[in-house]
Amino acid sequence: MSSLLIKNGRVIDPASGHDAIADLWIQDGVIAGVGSNLSPGDTETFDAAGLIVAPGFIDMHVHLREPGFEHAETIESGSRAAAAGGFTSICPMPNTKPVNDNATVTSYIIEKARRHALVNVFPIGAITKGSNGEELAAIGAMRQAGAVAISDDGRPVMNARVMRRAMEFARSFGIPVINHCEDLHLSAGGDMHEGLESVRLGLRGIPACSEDVMVARDILLAELTGVRYHVAHISSRHSVEMVAFAKSRGLAVTAEATPHHLALADRDMTPYDSNFKMKPPLRSCGDVQGVVEGIVNGAVDAIATDHAPHPGSEKMQEFEQCPFGILGLETAIAVSLEQLVHTGKIPLARLVALFTTGPARILGLSGGGLERGTLTPGAAADVTIFSTTREWTYDVNRSFSKSRNSPFDGATFKGGPVATVVAGDIVWQA
């Protein structure tokens, strides 16, 4: 039976409010205790002096590309990138080939992950068959097989009637609905945020309102159905304000933001560089500020990467031709520290909550079975050890991902992941 003592770190556990230098003791895959006078006997030790010891980080929005697009990423390679980014749990979106719209695909992903993944994998099932937006997927069967939420990410559910039915089903199965909010009629043909920059670069724009109208519709439907509703990769100021409004009305509406939408605006793009092309697009400075304010005031509940690997053969095309999406797992902690903590906008404990209790509560990973996102005794021994001071440079060519599409290649950061512990085992170390 395995035992691990993580010594002398600053143990931050937002779920219990613990924030002090302490030792963390793990035994047989669960948290055994936090304190200063633990005597676990004969045990492996990890010296975390000068480091932060937090519950295992959860990324509730990734794309692992398996099954179907294994040249871009696999469950194994994506899980390695996750471990190297300090994540102990990841939730892959269903836009694989075939789409994860039935229990067979859900079970396939879970079984593959059990054998090959370094971290926990909690799949998200599709809302509609083939994510075509028309006929509901096998929501109950996927839930039974282990799906933790439903989403047609990559595409929105355009038909409000279909969305309403999906919400009613999801509510009865106790899982949240996650929407990629984009009105396709308003965004059609766009390659970047619609504004002065798109005019200057001569590229077709995706207006912020294409996101806002969908968020507004969904909040109304969430109120009607009583579902737990979650906005993926929120990127506009108005959308953040509407989520705050929904919360003020007592609705179970939550939102996630990506590190790149906190760090970069449209004017920061290297012109025509596809590593700056994603959906939603990098928006105006005012929108970036709006998302950051949402994190500060609590409208935004979680940080998620939307890790979206694409191979060079696809990304090295003309800007208008190449697919949307960038890598995110390995730079998420560093970018978030830089934008939110080093700038003094939020305390470190709040940052930890955005990566732990936030996603755990949205997905219901914090109840039943082994608890996630907390270091309370008896919870899963998933631990993220990171630094807030260590300087390092991100070299995308050394990424564990199979793809290389990152706008942060060559960036130097202060702080980042140091070691990742899953079920009591150190699965990655800097």
Ligand SMILES: [Zn+2]
């Ligand atoms: Zn999306």
Ligand SMILES: [Zn+2]
């Ligand atoms: Zn996505």
